[in-house]
Amino acid sequence: MQSPLFKLLVSLTLSGAALAQDGPPESYAEAFPDGLDALDTYSGGLNSLRYPRYAKTKWPWGKVPQYCYDDATGDTPDYCDVYHIEVYEIAYSDCASPTYVCRCNNSPMSIDTIARQYGKLPVKARQWNRYVTSYNGSECSAYSVTTDLSFFGNCQGKQSVFFHELTHNLDRWVAGADLDASYSDTSDWADVISQDTCVTDGYAKSSWGEDYAQTGVVAAFDLKVASVNTLDVDCMSNQINKVEDQLSGVLTGTGSCDRAWALSPTVCMGDEAGAACDDLRRDTKERAGTVASSVDVVPVPALSGEILEKVNGRKIEAAKKAGF
Numbered sequence: 001m002q003s004p005l006f007k008l009l010v011s012l013t014l015s016g017a018a019l020a021q022d023g024p025p026e027s028y029a030e031a032f033p034d035g036l037d038a039l040d041t042y043s044g045g046l047n048s049l050r051y052p053r054y055a056k057t058k059w060p061w062g063k064v065p066q067y068c069y070d071d072a073t074g075d076t077p078d079y080c081d082v083y084h085i086e087v088y089e090i091a092y093s094d095c096a097s098p099t100y101v102c103r104c105n106n107s108p109m110s111i112d113t114i115a116r117q118y119g120k121l122p123v124k125a126r127q128w129n130r131y132v133t134s135y136n137g138s139e140c141s142a143y144s145v146t147t148d149l150s151f152f153g154n155c156q157g158k159q160s161v162f163f164h165e166l167t168h169n170l171d172r173w174v175a176g177a178d179l180d181a182s183y184s185d186t187s188d189w190a191d192v193i194s195q196d197t198c199v200t201d202g203y204a205k206s207s208w209g210e211d212y213a214q215t216g217v218v219a220a221f222d223l224k225v226a227s228v229n230t231l232d233v234d235c236m237s238n239q240i241n242k243v244e245d246q247l248s249g250v251l252t253g254t255g256s257c258d259r260a261w262a263l264s265p266t267v268c269m270g271d272e273a274g275a276a277c278d279d280l281r282r283d284t285k286e287r288a289g290t291v292a293s294s295v296d297v298v299p300v301p302a303l304s305g306e307i308l309e310k311v312n313g314r315k316i317e318a319a320k321k322a323g324f
């Protein structure tokens with residue numbers, strides 16, 4: 001029989017091994033040393049994907065989705081003065097549930113630029129995201145909070161960034177029904193990487209999750225644009241195969257959306273909005289918009305402490321890069 005001390009030592013050794021690394025080895029080669037921008041334009045690139053027809057409706061000034069309010073003001077300094085948020089409802093022809101875009105009025109991306117690039121994300125993958133926010137910034141950077149995407153600066157023509165961020169959402173979907181985890185945090189993903197000799201680039205080495213999201217961009221290119229066989233990516237074939245096994249359904253599926261995340265309540269921008277939100281008491285849990293019955297509306301589960309920490313890390317990192 002094993003003594004309790006022996007068991008304790010074994011578990012300490014195991015957790016020590018698991019904690020030794022929080023991402024792919026620094027020593028790994030890089031298939032795309034200059035990053036994945038090349039996939040935006042190579043052989044037509046991700047930029048050449050088509051977007052569905054859409055209609056846009058701007059909300060009257062005064063009210064915003066709570067999510068957008070919190071996202072814009074959750075860090076210091078604010079990413080946007082709340083009174084400067086423009087809320088748009090984008091009704092894509094392939095989805096009965098509209099997408100809500102909160103655009104800060106000093107964003108370098110127009111609402112049509114945002115709507116088109118976001119629309120280039122395949123519908124079955126896009127339906128795993130809810131809000132899109134866009135802020136000013138000195139350069140294009142972005143983050144995902146696993147159900148919502150945010151962009152800083154000018155990401156026009158950088159479709160790879162849209163795919164990268166959406167893959168963070170899909171990473172959480174792959175992990176399972178409760179969505180309280182990410183697949184990339186499992187030992188399975190670390191094992192897959194250990195069978196390869198390279199990752200996409202330096203950014204992929206920053207964490208298991210970033211490696212997964214970068215591989216998602218390569219998979220999207222391979223499945224939607226052109227085979228990656230012409231690129232020198234054999235050294236990461238296990239990662240690509242794994243992600244394609246998991247995501248090819250949502251990346252190549254066509255037709256219309258069949259699910260959506262439930263929306264957050266609508267709130268008043270603040271006292272200065274005055275009469276613009278007289279009909280909306282601060283404590284009202286009014287929900288924005290409506291969705292068709294063809295769409296399964298799923299409440300957003302609470303983020304676990306562990307995911308929340310990762311999400312905040314991504315957010316702060318992206319904000320810093322954009323000059324906040």
Ligand SMILES: *[C@@H]1O[C@H](CO)[C@@H](O)[C@H](O)[C@H]1NC(C)=O
Nearest residue numbers: 106107136137138139322323
């Ligand atoms: C956007 O941010 C950049 C960089 O910080 C700044 O130079 C520019 O003036 C800002 N643009 C607007 C319209 O606020």
